[in-house]
Amino acid sequence: MELIDKLSILADAAKYDASCASSGAPKRSSEGKGGLGSTNGMGICHSYTPDGRCVSLLKILLTNFCLYDCQYCVNRRSSDVPRARFSPEEVVTLTLDFYRRNCVSGLFLSSGIIRSADYTMEQLIRVAKLLREEHQFRGYIHLKTIPEADPLLIEEAGRYADRLSVNIELPTDAGLQTLAPEKDVISIKQAMQTIHIGEQTVRSEPRAPRFAPAGQSTQMIVGADATDDSTILHSAEALYGNFGLRRVYYSAFSPIPNSPKSVPLAAPPLMREHRLYQADFLLRSYGYRASELLQGPGDLALDIDPKLAWALDNRQVFPLDLNRAEATLIARIPGIGLRTTQRLIELRRQRKIRYEDLTRMRCVLIKARPFIITSDYHPPLAETSSAILHGQLRDKPQPQQMGLWG
Structure with missing residues (x-):
């Protein structure tokens, strides 16, 4: 051959x-x-x-x-x-x-x-x-x-x-x-x-x-x-x-x-x-445990990402005050990643964190907004329902997927 x-x-x-x-x-x-x-x-x-x-x-x-x-x-x-x-x-x-x-x-x-x-x-x-x-x-x-x-x-x-x-x-x-x-x-x-x-x-x-x-x-x-x-x-x-x-x-x-x-x-x-x-x-x-992401038998949700799913299941943790919360918790906010968390920690050593700072850092605010408090922002009560948020923040349906190798 x-x-x-x-x-x-x-x-x-x-x-x-x-x-x-x-x-x-x-x-x-x-x-x-x-x-x-x-x-x-x-x-x-x-x-x-x-x-x-x-x-x-x-x-x-x-x-x-x-x-x-x-x-x-x-x-x-x-x-x-x-x-x-x-x-x-x-x-x-x-x-x-x-x-x-x-x-x-x-x-x-x-x-x-x-x-x-x-x-x-x-x-x-x-x-x-x-x-x-x-x-x-x-x-x-x-x-x-x-x-x-x-x-x-x-x-x-x-x-x-x-x-x-x-x-x-x-x-x-x-x-x-x-x-x-x-x-x-x-x-x-x-x-x-x-x-x-x-x-x-x-x-x-x-x-x-x-x-x-x-x-x-x-x-x-x-x-x-x-x-x-x-x-x-x-x-x-x-x-x-x-x-x-x-x-x-x-x-x-x-x-x-x-x-x-x-x-x-x-x-x-x-x-x-x-x-x-x-x-x-x-x-x-991020330091999550498997038991946190899925508390019992079953599959991950397909319409929302696992980080958002955890946040919606743990609403008692939120909203978090970005000027006071620990870095490990800030990193668990949907729409805020590890690098942004570090930048926020460095910024608040100099002054209070404002909402516009998150815009400048390119956070995914549509996801982060219901879970944060800044010196000039607090999420409205209408955004406190996990069921409502799930419907608002779920991923849009994707076009029909190609074959695994197509």
């Missing part, structure tokens, strides 16, 4: 994995060092760096042949999709060629399981090792970790990759056992723990070898089973706490050709995936 034909198959097969972020990578440059490539420490496929540059990763599978028959996966053993396999040398050639054409800044490499977990992991490591040692490639490398692989291989992968990821796939052990019985939840978490220990070792021992400086991430598939958003967020919260993950990515289940009857025939609303990302950001950056 021609290399271009392999690329067509294996790039398309890789699109279902959302966990290809490169945030947190160290700055490296080839200038004056004889190497090739650079990274400025942030970027996702077709995303943007802090200085405004578009950063892309070559996102491919080493192979879409697989020993496993995971029911939600297009590359499962029983699927009739076209198959292909790269050699490690072919992946290296593609990565360098795309880099020299200024198409990518790095590589995201995953794979189906072939022969064994150890053999597959060895092949992935060989790609990274060739890039780093033979070609002095200094760009970003993200390797997918094979959970059942020997921990020593995972440790070796961390010496060459900027980020490692171990996909949990489904948020519950029961869901994984039902749809992917050949996968082992224990081995997935053991692999995460191996990476976590490697990160901790580097932080505690200054002379320790470099190890996955951009940390680890994972992916959960949303809508492949009946798991609700509350369970998903509690699972994500546990993963952040137990393994120090940098990110949990959420991927709306996409019906695949000739899907088995064990998975849905229709995709969940893409807005559900969006709301989970918003809620995840509140967990990571």
